[in-house]
Amino acid sequence: MARAVNPYITGPPLHPAQRFFGRQETLEWIIRGLRNPAVNSVVLFGQRRIGKTALLLQIQRTLSPDLFLPIYFDPQEHTTRPLGNVLADLSDVVSEALGVTIVEPGTFDDRGLFFGRTFLPQVYALIGKHRRLVFLFDEFEVLSPEEEDELPPSVAYHAFLRFIRRLMNTDNRPAFVFTAGRRVDDLALDFTARFKAAMVREVWTLERPATEMLIRQAEANGTLRFTDRAVERIIQLAGGHPYFAMLLCQQVWEQACAYTAPDSAPPQVTENEVEAALTATLAAGDAAMAWIWDGTSLAEKIYAAALAETVAEGEFVPEEHGFDVLDSHAARLRIRGINLAPRDLVRRRVLELPEEGFYGFAIDLFRRWIRQNHPLDEVKEELDRIDPLADELFG
Ligand SMILES: Nc1ncnc2c1ncn2[C@@H]1O[C@H](COP(=O)(O)OP(=O)(O)O)[C@@H](O)[C@H]1O
Ligand SMILES: [Mg+2]
Secondary structure (H helix, E strand, O other): OOOOOOOOOOOOOOOOOOOOOOOHHHHHHHHHHHHOOOOOEEEEEOOOOOOHHHHHHHHHHHOOOOOEEEEEEOHHHHOOOEHHHHHHHHHHHHHHHHOOOOOOOOOOOOOOHHHHHHHHHHHHHHHOOOOEEEEEEOOOOOOOHHHHHHOOOOEHHHHHHHHHHHHHHHOOOOEEEEEEOOOHHHHHHHHHHHOOOOEEEEOOOOOHHHHHHHHOHHHHOOOOEEOHHHHHHHHHHHOOOHHHHHHHHHHHHHHHHOOOOOOOOOOEEOHHHHHHOHHHHHHHOHHHHHHHHHOOOHHHHHHHHHHHHHOOOOOOEEHHHHHHHHHHHOHHHOOOOHHHHHHHHHHOOOEEEEEOOEEEEOOHHHHHHHHHHOOHHHHHHHHHHHOOOHHHHHO
């Protein structure tokens, strides 16, 4: 018998064996929007690795082919090429979805004239009045302003953004679904202002039954058995975050199944096996967690580090608690803006506020990661590096 296969797959997102769980309500909301001719865009934003690409691909699979022609495209892969080349690639994807060759390559100009005036009308003629072209643009706006400045203005990133915006304003037939991985706080506003009619929604954790199904995948493929308490433990740690739950299960699976003989009964996973997989999970999740951490301000880092160091798993404490920790540690840690940090951390989904005034970590794995990688002392050193006068100013 072949070696058992780890069913927990964390990428690339197009992996054919990857299964999609949950988000039913969001999918229905999106599809209702796309069926409405007055809606031409949907924006899905959220943290890196929360499942935006997975959701976009699921929309593509779910849309009825009688009513829609969904086209998945990741402009990020084309950021440095001229617009004409990007549109030629996009048209290839459309042609492939339609199963016909519409135009010869090389006819696409860098102003998008051929694409808008010739190519799209041909597509509309082929799909008929009742079928809607839906562009699924993944990671629509991902470059930092500095990266953007480094690009010559003629390259696709600027040109593509501008072109799509113009297309949205002048052609009401296609619909657009965008995902964006930018920081949660400024994005919703930005997008709503830019794309007036956009439906905007944040992508966050999975619902409980979906999380449980994601975890129990290895039972479905006959390679593991979980006790109910083990499943509960994983949910406590990963909090419905599909990627972190997937990473934790991946490690549990590796540790439990690596040495099982083929044809032996599936090993049982208890809370102990989950606990034993924690260190490896934090290491595997390092890049995704560092991304969240790097997106926070210094005030947020200070407050989050203070909390991570002093609250227990699942514990919620009054806002003042974090400030008390700072005061007892070093008064200069109470930097300007620190009073806003708890709220900002909730907006970023680092903290949670289940009851007015009481804060705790949204995802316990992230609390552990901060405690391990960014203790308060280290954050204090960072503050001193940035602002050696802080001691005098605020101390
Ligand atoms: N709904 C879901 N069902 C199953 N796995 C998911 C789901 N959402 C995310 N994942 C897991 O999380 C990983 C990261 O998701 P991805 O869509 O690439 O995130 P993003 O595009 O937001 O960075 C996926 O490879 C997959 O393992
Ligand atoms: Mg993605």
